Amino acid sequence: MKRSTATALGRHAVLIVGAAFVVMPFLWMFTTSLQSRAETYSNGSILPTSWHWENYAVAWEAAPFGQYYLNSLIMAAGIVGGHLVLDAFAAYAFARLRFPLKNAIFVVLLAALMIPTFVTIIPAYSLVASFGWIDTYWGLIVPRLADVFGIILLRQYFASIPSELEDAARIDGCSRVGIFFRIMVPLALPAFATLGIFSFLFAWNDFLWPLLVTNSDELRTIQIGLSAFQGRYGTSWNYLMAGTLTATVPSIIVFMFFQRALIRGIAASGLKD
Amino acid sequence: MHRTLAKLAALGAAATLALTGCAAGGSAGGDTVEVTVWHYWDGTNADTFDAMVDDYNSTHDGVVIKTSNVPNADFLTKLRASATSKTLPDIAIGDLVWVPQINEIGSLADLAPLLPSDVLSDINPALTSFGTIDGKQVSVPVSANNLGYIYNKTLFEAAGLNPEEPPATWEELKADGQKILAATGKPAYELFTQAGDNGEGLTWNFQVNLWQAGGEFLTADNSAAAFNTDAGKEALGYWKDLIDSGLSKVGAWGELGKSEVASATDGSWMVGIWDPEQPFDIGVGPAPYPEDGTPTTNLGGEQAMVFDNSPETTKAAADFLAWFLEPEQVLSWSEATGMLPVTNSIATSDEYLTWVDDNQPRLRPYVEQMADAHARPNTPLYPAISLAFAKEIEKALTGDVTVDEALDNAEKAVNDVIAKG
Incomplete structure (x- = not known):
């Protein structure tokens, strides 16, 4: 029982790391898409720091x-x-x-x-x-x-x-x-x-x-x-x-x-x- | 399962309908000549150009100008593919350094007899001479820019310097730089130190200092390297001194926008790009030159070339370019895009300079530099030469070889590129 729980935890840990690898670039794309132009050159953060939703309308x-x-x-x-x-x-x-x-x-x-x-x-x-x-x-x-x-x-x-x-x-x-x-x-x-x-x-x-x-x-x-x-x-x-x-x-x-x-x-x- | 098939069939049917619904671009009817223009402009530049073309079309009978944006990274690829099957545009507007290569892709019309002589003689001479290949005027400039000194006024103030007085000479730049480094701990001046995959960032920045020191990049007929001289050593020595004294750093370009460095030599287009949301308090001055040297800078921008597709299209294309280079159009293009005027009459006119002072005063040093600016060598080998040069110079900047060795190696590398042809 314990062993299978550990196996499951281990498997999920590997899967979560794998998923993070796949999702990370998309998250960065999303973050960048909400930044002002100046921020994209100075700000390397992967978490959103500003919310310029109008970028989507401008791009469109x-x-x-x-x-x-x-x-x-x-x-x-x-x-x-x-x-x-x-x-x-x-x-x-x-x-x-x-x-x-x-x-x-x-x-x-x-x-x-x-x-x-x-x-x-x-x-x-x-x-x-x-x-x-x-x-x-x-x-x-x-x-x-x-x-x-x-x-x-x-x-x-x-x-x-x-x-x-x-x-x-x-x-x-x-x-x-x-x-x-x-x-x-x-x-x-x-x-x-x-x-x-x-x-x-x-x-x-x-x-x-x-x-x-x-x-x-x-x-x-x-x-x-x-x-x-x-x-x-x-x-x-x-x-x-x-x-x-x-x-x-x-x-x-x-x-x-x-x-x-x-x-x-x-x-x-x-x-x- | 059958539903999936039915959906696929429906998709196929829709595609067929769509296919039959379209027709080829075809030529305009009657005696109307259609002139196609390919350019790589985006944003404001593209919108301005399209508006001016619309204006031309509505005021000129018998001709229709059609514009098409081709992404700059694939511009030459598309031209080369088109050249294989006679689908070239009538006008190509591309980067100045591409002109010699495009001249080899297709047959370019000699614009000298097609453009009014007063239009040609009004153009900045460094730009017209760049477009002269084998005695033919294969290109004319339609938009210009150059390199100047952009600095961070806040960091200048922090170092106790007058933020309205940028350094005019190399010596002043070094003296100011020491104060900035001491007060802020940040490098004072950004150099383009990495060759990267095309080398041109380093090379065209270096040429400014080489010319200022009295040197030349290639011989007048572009047949050999000409930079391995005292002037070349002075220019590269200047870069090396800046790095050794900590005033400049070896590394990736782009620190000025992050306020991690106090100044850089950068293009006039940056004024417009940074204008809407300025990343720092921007100051601009002419490119600093050595006390015993001469002020000059490096020219960039777009040149227009006409492919000799037919006598009618060539004439109509040249007529359009003549119109585009008339004072009224040069003025409206320069004001709308923030690019620099290509004709002397506008660059020195009260009307334009008043507009600059009122609307974009940071462009003023760039406009004034146009008078003594140089253009790069107009050889089709230039991209390869630029990369070979930058790769060797980079080694001196990282300290792997001395200044003299780097210039010797670069001279050999450049001459090898020219010898291979």
């Missing part, structure tokens, strides 16, 4: 952030949707279908993971420019509709689903497409949730690509808007932190949404141990 009004939010949401929705649909099709093909050079193509795909994004940015930009997609939603979304990481993630998960389930469906007269939508997708929901979270965070936080392909406020995303607080002549840390905290909210919501799907998926399939 510094640029058309409403439009930036909308653009980020549209872009993120497009990219997440693209990843979930296109990655899943490709992943299923690699996991279950038989076609010539399947393994060779998969190895090439794996190799593509090792190419840094920055190497492909200029060619991708040239393509998008030649399509006339600079400063459009097309330019923001289409080049990023599918990604290798998602294909590999889903392929591994599909491969772990017993093929007996598919065979049974086939015997009952289910088509290949039916098997994909009725058997594989529901069973792989945890993997889809994981991919959804990753894709959303990637899209929401992406900076360089949206910066390159957009010029007008009508198409700019939230991360570019935030970078304007880091000016040539000094950084407005208080507004930057206020804006960044506001911009973090959708990420947290999406995480909670997909996390529920993740847990529900595991419970429903009963396959993941």
Whole structure:
């Protein structure tokens, strides 16, 4: 009894320290977001010393952030949707279908993971420019509709689903497409949730690509808007932190949404141990 | 489960709708020329510029100026990407030191024949000569700033000094500094002692003292280091003396704003940044110079460049810049932003100086310094040179090498950068 209490206390002590490590930067962001500009340069305190709530309004009004939010949401929705649909099709093909050079193509795909994004940015930009997609939603979304990481993630998960389930469906007269939508997708929901979270965070936080392909406020995303607080002549840390905290909210919501799907998926399939 | 799928499908549908709902930026109809401007200004600077552009658009037919803010940290990256596929803006407004690099990114128009000669001849000569590369006027300044002496009046008073009389020379700075150190225990003068990841903070501050002592940073054709001279030794010796006597400290920049040091050489833009909520009682004077030297300072600010995209856009872009450099616009830009005027006629005009005295008297020393200010060498290698220089000089400040050794090493490092090209 005593021993287990001590174990529990020890475990919680470790967890509390871990949680503090995670929460501390956010707390500091919050504190900084409430300081006056002068304080941000002279005051290193992590506990709030002043309460300039108006910083949030000032930061919001510094640029058309409403439009930036909308653009980020549209872009993120497009990219997440693209990843979930296109990655899943490709992943299923690699996991279950038989076609010539399947393994060779998969190895090439794996190799593509090792190419840094920055190497492909200029060619991708040239393509998008030649399509006339600079400063459009097309330019923001289409080049990023599918990604290798998602294909590999889903392929591994599909491969772990017993093929007996598919065979049974086939015997009952289910088509290949039916098997994909009725058997594989529901069973792989945890993997889809994981991919959804990753894709959303990637899209929401992406900076360089949206910066390159957009010029007008009508198409700019939230991360570019935030970078304007880091000016040539000094950084407005208080507004930057206020804006960044506001911009973090959708990420947290999406995480909670997909996390529920993740847990529900595991419970429903009963396959993941 | 099906509901989740349905939600995803709805998201996808919404995205598709949004995609089809938008149209490409396209050119304006009729004979209207569209001129795009990229700049990195934020806050008041951006708002002022946008308002002036709106004013221009509403008073000039046949042309539409469109502005776009590009964050300064990624300005050159975006320009380089755009240069690969002919999507460059018509005007780029960027930091002065970028001009030689931007000149290599794209084809810049020669502005000399496109701008009225009285506009060009009115611009501060150090700034126009900076924008002259291979005989072409590739850039013109649109906004300026320089380095001056900013000090904490409260700490000056605490040391029994007259808070309205900042030191004019290095010798006075040292004498005042001893009193401040003795009375307050705080260092008297902040030096930029760390190279950091780009070196420029140290380098451009040091150039002020180098020029004041009669030295040059590079040779006139930017082909070799020119600072390893008696003047260079005098300037670096001055920095070393300040550190050895405890008047300055080796460490991170930014102590003046925390009132942990009594003074620093800092930019004219700080006057505007600190103005709304002053972190200390701010005094400003011209950059102190050696008794046997000459007063001067280092110029910064933004220069405008025109990419030669088409004859129509180039002409329209130059016309806009000519308008922006007219006295009326230079005056309203300088007053609204607190940046320094780029033309001599405004910098010395009663109207502007009266405005300064009435509204922002701390700018007065900066404005007066414009007349004898220098600009940095205009070579595309400058960023690499600046970093190589700062890394070697830093070692003298931390005491790892002597002043002479540091200058020898810096000369070699800078010449290596130039040789590699």
